Amino acid sequence: MAPGMKSIVYSETGPAPTVLQLVDRDLPEPAAGEVRVRVVWSGVNPTDWKSRAGGGRGESLPFAEVTPNQDGSGVVDAVGEGVTGLAVGDRVWTYLSAHQRPTGTAQEFTVLPASRVVPLPEGVGLEVGASLGVPAMTAHRALTVWEDGPSRLEPGSLDGAVVLVAGGAGAVGHAAIQLARWAGATVITTISGDEKAGLATAAGAHHVVNYRTGDAAAEIREIAPDGVDVVVEVAISQNADLLSEVVAHRASVAIYADDGGDTTTIPIRANMITNTRFQFVLLYTVGEEALQAAVEDVTAALRDGVLPVGEAAGLPLHTFPLAETAAAHEAVEGGVVGKVLIEVSAG
Incomplete structure (x- = not known):
């Protein structure tokens, strides 16, 4: 048998x-x-x-x-x-x-x-x-489509950049925080409550903004007066208006999911003024070159102790x-x- x-x-x-x-x-x-x-x-x-x-x-x-x-x-x-x-x-x-x-x-x-x-x-x-697979490789792609940024991630490759991770307590958000910080970015994340704030902070986010209390756009602008360079976005239908208030010139908004629905309305004039790029991200169709780049960079990050899991790691x-x-x-x-x-x- x-x-x-x-x-x-x-x-x-x-x-x-x-x-x-x-x-x-x-x-x-x-x-x-x-x-x-x-x-x-x-x-x-x-x-x-x-x-x-x-x-x-x-x-x-x-x-x-x-x-x-x-x-x-x-x-x-x-x-x-x-x-x-x-x-x-x-x-x-x-x-x-x-x-x-x-x-x-x-x-x-x-x-x-x-x-x-x-x-x-x-x-x-x-x-x-x-x-690792879907979350880390999706995060890698989201962080490497910025017009003025790197196509590969390594320590120092995002020095001086400000990255906004929407939903930093999720698996992709966690990987994006970790990889962006490893690459040298200042990382801001938006969350919906104290528990998720603690997880995003444990993952390595420098700044945490609760979008359900106060003025999230004003808080983000206070942290990043010149605007956010890269957005890793999980709910564009909910966040399109917020992003139009906080992105820097020539910013990239990488949309890897939409937890809020299937359609959205994007403010035209505000994003035209800033030359904002909206980039959809789906791992299945990014192509072999992008997949291999993600594999190599994620492996390098692992060697540096990045991308741990468990509650203590966020x-x-x-x-x-x-x-x-x-x-x-x-x-x-x-x-x-x-x-x-x-x-x-x-x-």
Whole structure:
């Protein structure tokens, strides 16, 4: 009998408890250019539950069966022909694991193109590894689309810049704060309450502004009289008016999500005067050059001790066993503060 593994699957879209199933599947073998990873942690992002939910119950899928979750970490278990730079036993993190593929990381083993598997620097925990893909790489892209800024991040690359991170207590916001501070920027973040303010400060934000109390635009302008150079934006439909009051000339607003809705109205004259650039960010279509740049810079940041996780680092962890993947998806869908990880196997 062929060796098997536990896997979470769904064959139609719908609510997590209804469509996600824990099943036994055959152990996959890596083809040329692929590696097999024994998954220790599977990271859950909003994109994962949105793909699973679809636009409505029962939508057809691109594959007969799908295993969810783009991000993960673990140990290389087998290597296909022609793979270099990765070996059995290497501790790794993965990204875009389920993009245009039927199987993501919510299973005990996953086979991926070697290009989607990245060695973890020594001393970096596997929990960190599973928290990197979508959040850290999205944050990297958001910080590198500024017209007058760097295309790569390293210490000093954002010296003198002011970065505003909307929603600094989220996973992308946490990564953006960490990477921007590592690169030398002054970091301001907007939050909705004291608990999230504490998390953003723990992540490294220099200034925290509560947008629900007082005059957020005036507070930001007081901190940055010449305006904000880069905005990492999670809710443009809510924040468009605020941003038009605080951006510097030739600022970049990187929009990676919209927690407030699907459409927005942007003030034209104010943004025309400042030559503001609005840049949408979606990891799936940024292209290989941007993905590779993010991988290399995130790895360098990890070597410098950047991007830790856990409440003390500003990103609380919420962990679930593989059998409770539906609950993990529901937690992210419900807006839990922090990072949701599924413990697939022992590290």
